Amino acid sequence: MNVKKALVFKELEIKELAYKSNVSYSTIINGMNKNSMPHADIALKISKALNMSLESLLGDVEINALDEACLTQKNLEKIEIALYRKNKRTIDALEELPPQLRGTVEELVVRTLDSIHGSHL
Numbered sequence: 211m212n213v214k215k216a217l218v219f220k221e222l223e224i225k226e227l228a229y230k231s232n233v234s235y236s237t238i239i240n241g242m243n244k245n246s247m248p249h250a251d252i253a254l255k256i257s258k259a260l261n262m263s264l265e266s267l268l269g270d271v272e273i274n275a276l277d278e279a280c281l282t283q284k285n286l287e288k289i290e291i292a293l294y295r296k297n298k299r300t301i302d303a304l305e306e307l308p309p310q311l312r313g314t315v316e317e318l319v320v321r322t323l324d325s326i327h328g329s330h331l
Contacts, residue, residue, distance in 0.1 A: 220261075
């Protein structure tokens with residue numbers, strides 16, 4: 211079953227899946243730990259809660275796409291972290307400004323970018 215990968219991709223906790231699917235937490239955990247095939251009614255509830263086809267949840271139909279999506283998500287997170295680290299000083303300084311001034315500075319940056327991009331067209 212691809213429940214573990216789906217949970218990572220959809221950024222859901224098992225308890226959230228249990229609530230959304232109306233399947234007990236212990237049933238989901240036991241199935242994941244044993245990597246076993248659930249009863250059809252349980253599998254259907256879980257697939258609906260995850261907004262996935264039953265085939266992709268139970269089989270290898272979309273496992274590569276799911277793997278790829280998980281990797282893409284992790285890569286995006288790494289890029290966002292690197293971008294934050296690169297601009298941390300500016301972000302910290304911006305956060306220290308009063309809200310009214312912060313908005314003015316943000317608008318100045320956006321207008322400057324628009325002006326730069328507009329001059330290259």
